[in-house]
Amino acid sequence: MFWLIVSVIIVIPVIELWGLITVGSWIGAFPTILLVIATGVIGGYLARREGIHTYRLFMIQLRNGELPGDTLLDGACVLVGGVFLLTPGFFTDIIGFLLLFPYSRGIIKLFLKRWFNKKIRNGNFIWNRRR
Template sequence: MRLIAMFLVVPIIEIALFIQVGGLIGLWPTLALVLLSAVAGVAIMRSQGARAGMQIQRSLAEMRDPSRPLAHGAMIIAAGLLLLLPGFFSDALGLLLLIPAVRTMLMAQLARRVRASRVQMHAATMRRDPHRPPYDKGVIDGEFVVADEDDRRPPVDLPLDTDDTGPSRPGRGSGWTRH
């Protein structure tokens, strides 16, 4: 019932605000404000959404709970969508969602209603490189670099070994490989 009331009340509020603002500043400035807020909404969704995505990835990489950056990111995208919608009421709600303190307060209100019963992570469910086999306990997968090679070798980018008969013949060093 609330959802139906919202879909009826919000457009009436938006139309009333269009009439009031249009009467105060005129038609063209009102339309310019609507277009400007739509452009700002798209810009906010692009920049702040990407930033929120990086924060979510950082949380996952550091094995921290990603729910807070995920909620902030979702609210920032909602703010951008509200700014994208034509209307001053939706723009005001979108601008409010851009304020970090408002987002934090809204998250606290939502957190009171949502309870997680159990969160569990297993190493077996973590994503593995499909090209590497699973190892038993005690096996560490790694890579190495030989640091004590002889530094007197010729550089790798030597020209082809040529003589009077033409390019290098089979069996002779080409200069491009190390023998």
């Protein structure tokens, strides 16, 4: 697990730098910088908007006595998407936008639910219960 984290920390910035250099050679340095800033600003706005919407839905579900499982997963996706959009680079921006738009987030949530259920069934996911 340690080497996976280290490789992700090294590989993602290298891919992002390659993407920035490639796009910079196509459209120029100044437009590339403006594009990175624009995606960061738009991403911050979208993350804030979707986060507020998710928080309100969470509070409504709690008030009605419902379990907010899907809403918590929405909140996690919005948080991760916002972090990806605030990091400079185009590949992380694509992932961030996919996590912020409700339709694509729904598809990603479906895969996450299946993954969680598989981990729970195989015993790889540990539940700590208070007694």
